[in-house]
Amino acid sequence: MRVIWVDGEPHKVDVExxxxxxxxxxxxxxxxxxxxxxxxxxxxxxTVYVDDRPVRSCSLRIGDVAExxxxxxxxxxxxxxxxxxxxxxWIEHQVAQCGYCQPGQIMAAAALLHDKVAGxxxxxxxxxxxxxxxxxxxxxxxxxxxxRIRAAIKSAAAKLQxxxx
Amino acid sequence: xxxxALAILLVAGPAQVLAQDSTPGLELWGxxxxxxxxxxxxxxxxxxxxxxxxxxxxxxAAPRPxxxxxxxxxADDGANYLVCTTCHSKQxxxxxxxxxxxxxxxxxEWKLAPVEMQWxxxxxxxxxxxxxxxxxxGNREIAALAHHVTTEPLxxxxxxxxxxxxxxxxxxxxxxxxxxxxxxxxxCPTK
Numbered sequence: 063m064r065v066i067w068v069d070g071e072p073h074k075v076d077v078e079x080x081x082x083x084x085x086x087x088x089x090x091x092x093x094x095x096x097x098x099x100x101x102x103x104x105x106x107x108x109t110v111y112v113d114d115r116p117v118r119s120c121s122l123r124i125g126d127v128a129e130x131x132x133x134x135x136x137x138x139x140x141x142x143x144x145x146x147x148x149x150x151x152w153i154e155h156q157v158a159q160c161g162y163c164q165p166g167q168i169m170a171a172a173a174l175l176h177d178k179v180a181g182x183x184x185x186x187x188x189x190x191x192x193x194x195x196x197x198x199x200x201x202x203x204x205x206x207x208x209x210r211i212r213a214a215i216k217s218a219a220a221k222l223q224x225x226x227x
Numbered sequence: 228x229x230x231x232a233l234a235i236l237l238v239a240g241p242a243q244v245l246a247q248d249s250t251p252g253l254e255l256w257g258x259x260x261x262x263x264x265x266x267x268x269x270x271x272x273x274x275x276x277x278x279x280x281x282x283x284x285x286x287x288a289a290p291r292p293x294x295x296x297x298x299x300x301x302a303d304d305g306a307n308y309l310v311c312t313t314c315h316s317k318q319x320x321x322x323x324x325x326x327x328x329x330x331x332x333x334x335x336e337w338k339l340a341p342v343e344m345q346w347x348x349x350x351x352x353x354x355x356x357x358x359x360x361x362x363x364x365g366n367r368e369i370a371a372l373a374h375h376v377t378t379e380p381l382x383x384x385x386x387x388x389x390x391x392x393x394x395x396x397x398x399x400x401x402x403x404x405x406x407x408x409x410x411x412x413x414x415c416p417t418k
Binding site: 080101102103104109115116117118121122123126170173174176177178193195196197199200 | 294295296297298306307308309310312313314315316317318320321322323324325326
């Protein structure tokens with residue numbers, strides 16, 4: 063038995079230590095935002111944050127998640143009343159096609175903007191492109207929405223930097 | 228006469244001893260190089276581009292850069308928004324083609340080796356020179372190098388995989404080989 067905090071709420075989970083965090087979230091906690099894609103940390107659909115750092119939840123054993131760890135899924139990134147800048151940009155740019163990979167895409171994009179944009183000196187367009195290339199190449203989209211993903215990230219970056227998109 | 232003999236010993240002796248001793252020393256270095264050039268070690272001992280490599284039996288003959296545009300540029304454990312441990316968790320994945328793991332931050336910290344310790348793509352002679360030189364080996368004498376390879380958690384982690392991906396020898400055996408190589412004069416191959 064261990065307690066993890068998922069999107070701000072405590073959950074007692076009583077599972078084997080080698081159960082991937084993804085299945086704990088989906089089957090035990092009922093947080094179905096993170097998706098099962100490849101199961102080997104190659105596609106990014108299962109991306110969540112553990113203690114504010116992105117991880118591939120399909121490849122992280124619950125036994126390796128610290129007692130009391132703070133897990134954030136797409137559901138906890140923003141609220142319908144106060145969307146995260148990346149979520150708002152996703153809607154603005156109508157990024158999703160089938161949508162399956164999008165929770166992971168949004169979590170990866172939000173991590174990038176948190177580290178490199180929010181409260182930081184403005185990045186040049188080329189530097190932002192470079193960071194997007196690094197941050198998002200590990201998140202696959204079979205529908206090929208990459209151009210809209212890039213546009214939405216730039217739009218969210220501009221808003222977070224206090225600039226007009 | 229004795230003076231002549233001493234002079235001959237002083238001048239010719241060390242060179243002769245070195246010539247005689249370099250063969251076993253080089254054989255020992257060959258064993259060390261077997262470990263250092265093994266994919267489990269060399270894939271993260273990369274150069275200035277800080278791109279880890281994918282090589283080994285599961286990748287066929289041609290090594291390739293780590294997929295997904297991964298680079299350690301900016302920090303050797305990856306950029307903050309995509310650190311190595313985003314995908315490489317604390318355990319070796321039990322799923323075929325899953326990511327190898329390493330405990331991180333406290334035990335075996337998962338990160339690239341410093342750029343001056345590049346092994347991937349380097350010759351045996353170049354790796355040997357780097358391993359011996361204190362300016363590129365973490366300021367270590369030979370004894371400290373032997374201690375390092377037998378005690379450093381991330382080095383020990385290299386052997387914690389199934390046999391077909393495991394480097395040769397063991398960490399303990401490698402430490403003894405390094406010691407013996409040092410005792411043999413720590414010779415390096417010329418090419």
